[in-house]
Amino acid sequence: MLDPRLLRADPHGCAERLATRGYRLDVERLAALEERRKALQTRTQELQNERNRNAKSIGRAKAEGRDLAPLLAQVEGLGAELKAVEAELGAVLAELEALQLTIPNLPHASVPVGPDAGANREVRRWGEPPRFEFEARDHVDLGARLGGMDFEAAARISGARFVVLRGVLARLQRALTQFMLDLHTRSHGYTEVYVPYLVNATSLRGTGQLPKFEEDLFAVRGDAGLYLIPTAEVPVTNLARERIFEPGDLPLRYVCHTPCFRSEAGAYGKDTRGMIRQHQFEKVELVQVVAPEESYAALEALTDHAEAVLQALELPYRTVALCTGDLGFAAAKTYDLEVWFPAQGTYREISSCSNFEAFQARRLQARWRNPATGKPEPVHTLNGSGLAVGRTLAALLENHQQADGAVRIPAALRPYLGGLDRIGPPA
RNA sequence: GGAGAGAUGGCCGAGCUGGUCGAAGGCGCUCCCCUGCUAAGGGAGUAUGGGGCUAAACACUCCAUCGAGGGUUCGAAUCCCUCUCUCUCCGCCA
Numbered sequence A: 001m002l003d004p005r006l007l008r009a010d011p012h013g014c015a016e017r018l019a020t021r022g023y024r025l026d027v028e029r030l031a032a033l034e035e036r037r038k039a040l041q042t043r044t045q046e047l048q049n050e051r052n053r054n055a056k057s058i059g060r061a062k063a064e065g066r067d068l069a070p071l072l073a074q075v076e077g078l079g080a081e082l083k084a085v086e087a088e089l090g091a092v093l094a095e096l097e098a099l100q101l102t103i104p105n106l107p108h109a110s111v112p113v114g115p116d117a118g119a120n121r122e123v124r125r126w127g128e129p130p131r132f133e134f135e136a137r138d139h140v141d142l143g144a145r146l147g148g149m150d151f152e153a154a155a156r157i158s159g160a161r162f163v164v165l166r167g168v169l170a171r172l173q174r175a176l177t178q179f180m181l182d183l184h185t186r187s188h189g190y191t192e193v194y195v196p197y198l199v200n201a202t203s204l205r206g207t208g209q210l211p212k213f214e215e216d217l218f219a220v221r222g223d224a225g226l227y228l229i230p231t232a233e234v235p236v237t238n239l240a241r242e243r244i245f246e247p248g249d250l251p252l253r254y255v256c257h258t259p260c261f262r263s264e265a266g267a268y269g270k271d272t273r274g275m276i277r278q279h280q281f282e283k284v285e286l287v288q289v290v291a292p293e294e295s296y297a298a299l300e301a302l303t304d305h306a307e308a309v310l311q312a313l314e315l316p317y318r319t320v321a322l323c324t325g326d327l328g329f330a331a332a333k334t335y336d337l338e339v340w341f342p343a344q345g346t347y348r349e350i351s352s353c354s355n356f357e358a359f360q361a362r363r364l365q366a367r368w369r370n371p372a373t374g375k376p377e378p379v380h381t382l383n384g385s386g387l388a389v390g391r392t393l394a395a396l397l398e399n400h401q402q403a404d405g406a407v408r409i410p411a412a413l414r415p416y417l418g419g420l421d422r423i424g425p426p427a
Numbered sequence B: 001g002g003a004g005a006g007a008u009g010g011c012c013g014a015g016c017u018g019g020u021c022g023a024a025g026g027c028g029c030u031c032c033c034c035u036g037c038u039a040a041g042g043g044a045g046u047a048u049g050g051g052g053c054u055a056a057a058c059a060c061u062c063c064a065u066c067g068a069g070g071g072u073u074c075g076a077a078u079c080c081c082u083c084u085c086u087c088u089c090c091g092c093c094a
Helices: A004-009 A011-019 A027-063 A069-074 A078-101 A139-146 A151-157 A167-187 A201-207 A233-240 A292-312 A359-364 A389-399 A411-417
Strands: A121-126 A198-200 A226-228 A243-245 A252-261 A280-290 A317-321 A333-341 A346-355 A366-370 A375-378 A380-388
Touching: A004 A011, A011 A027, A027 A069, A027 A078, A121 A292, A139 A167, A139 A389, A167 A252, A167 A280, A167 A292, A167 A380, A167 A389, A167 A411, A198 A201, A198 A233, A201 A233, A201 A359, A233 A243, A233 A252, A233 A280, A233 A359, A233 A380, A280 A292, A280 A389, A292 A317, A292 A333, A292 A346, A292 A380, A317 A346, A333 A380, A333 A389, A346 A389, A359 A366, A359 A380, A380 A389
Parallel strands: A243 A366
Antiparallel strands: A121 A317, A198 A226, A252 A280, A280 A380, A317 A333, A333 A346, A346 A380, A366 A375
16 A cells, blocks of 8 residues: 555656556546545544534533433434434545555666566576586476376366475475575574464455455355465565564564465466466565665565575576566565576576565554654565475476486585485486 | 353553543653662653644644444443454363
């Protein structure tokens, strides 16, 4: 949610900045609603004030034993009028809120302006794409040869876009997860958290998945109104909801491993092969809650933390600053990390690191007491994948494959696999 | 799953035979005074969100909030209904 005061004070400025990300802000509609809101709210409060004063004078009169009839006659009709105005105000506020909840965040000034992914700006590259003396296999082939990556079994059990891992590949996924958690907790100052995988609608509204992106979510049957988490971002960021932090409490740095569930409605036909786009995948997520003036330094640091995983795993990647048109709904600025996939001969997203500024914090009512003003003000929130484990597994298989179909295990990961330095097809 | 109890400000805790209660009292915290150190004592202040006013802020003022939502009433922390959560006992269970 944008700052309602800013939206009121400078709607055209907001509209201009939102236009760079392809969102058209209906300034007239907003102004009309705002005008009605102001009139109705003022009127409501006047009537409430009148009611309160009347009630008090009746109370006094009763205490003094005076006749209440004339006073009661005086307030007749006031209640009905108040009720009517309140109802109208409620409707306008609901409409205003519904509109505000669907307005995306303002892009930061440093975000390159452009209509789509084509305008994204590469900021750096790390590592050399491997050159093979043979035809590079993709992770699906490699997985099949190694044994233990079974899409057919998953389809039988659940349907398309699931995978069953067995044996060394299941262990490899677990090893990757452990490695990432250890790196972030030991070297990057994050605290590991364990959180619910089912969350309520309020939590999803807080981080921005609702109301706009309900079709991407799996809702759980029954009347509890719960959803499967699409990312750990939701429960972890909601740790800050309805809280007021003291300056000394910040920054909060959390790392969390969870499965993620995405319905990916409408995405069928794209990236259908392999573990790249699944309904269920593992992810290690980094979340930070920081004082506003720290947030852009925190974004750089958080991105470095995610990059450190790729470097330790010796996976070539590039870092891309998303342009205004490619930015996610809630983000003010985003760096995507794209890892090299040899079989496709291209870089593909494996992490997305974003600063949401106060956009989520305002929806969450996540605040800190700014020592400069002494008042509660929204914090800034950030998150990034550190990393998506399924895609990391796929990238690792593909980048470290050998001519014989075996896969080299990078040194950093070996302690998590009992010292194994390669995994090969069963003898 | 069954039975019962409860949810009040940063914390504890009164109020709950409806009226001057946004809420006693205590603790904590902040500021001031006093005290030649530490201790003790006196005074003032100390919730959150929103509206109006303002170029903005301060100040001022109004509204809302006593778990959430609805209802009764001129008036609800107090009465009624629904929901959520917490605690105790029993059962079940990884």
